[in-house]
Amino acid sequence: MDPAAPLPDDLATLWYLVRRVAGLMDRSGEALFQREIGTSLAQFLVLSVVDAHPGPLNQQTVADRLGLTKGTVSRQIDAAVAAGLMTVRTSEQNRRENLIALTPAGTGLVRRGDAAFEREKAAMLPSVDPEDLRAAIRVLAALDGVLDPSRGGPQKQRSATETR
Template sequence: MNASDNTAEQIAARMDAVIRRQRRAARDDVEGLTHGRFRVLRTLDQAARPLRLSELATQLGIVPRSATSVVDDLEAGGLLARQPDPHDRRATLVALTPAGTDLLTTVRHKRRDAMVTLLDRLTPAEQTTLLGLLNRLADD
């Protein structure tokens, strides 16, 4: 392994550690909310409209059966609701409930707060540099 490979591996490991810390903090006091369930809530929120299960699965990059299982769990918890598609009697739409929206807001605040705590270790200039570097890496 050359030095560049070693550096890349170290960066990946440190990024994973930061992400795990943020996820762990966001899940505190939120029983049963896995990353996968959070992704479903976030995807529905970003869609700004109810989605068919097949659309939801496509946006999540999972098979429809897996989406159905997660939606079943979230619906049982009162975070999502199924409703008939007004344009297709055979289809069902999935939407966030007010409780789902509230939970998503809580988790987002916890994630932000966890990141603020981590970023407090850096100076404002270092935070700006980090953001710029992450933006460059995230650009497609």
């Protein structure tokens, strides 16, 4: 499909462009992190979320932050533990919950990935006006707030047993 071709309405165009740009950004990020630090974009994102959180946190929190399933995050955590980038321990408050934290090697990898991203950022968005980028972020953040029930958006459909 031609990205410039008109779609039935603005919402359809927005949906299409968001999905297309997200895919292009994912492919670009995948290539960057593989080339610069030898890891996948998914692995880097999981490590980055853990790095940004003070103290250990659980797998579900990481999954929620990235919009991924707990299973997907679990596979990334297993790979990070095997590579010596992360530790996993059982929570003292809930024995069914695993808490994850970065090792010094994991922190170092995140710092190298952040530096690689900073170097590439200008090349990724050379012709986008900074104010346009901020406007796009505001619009997407507003849509996220409207569409995500956990952020006050439309309520999840109630099950048949709840409506009786």
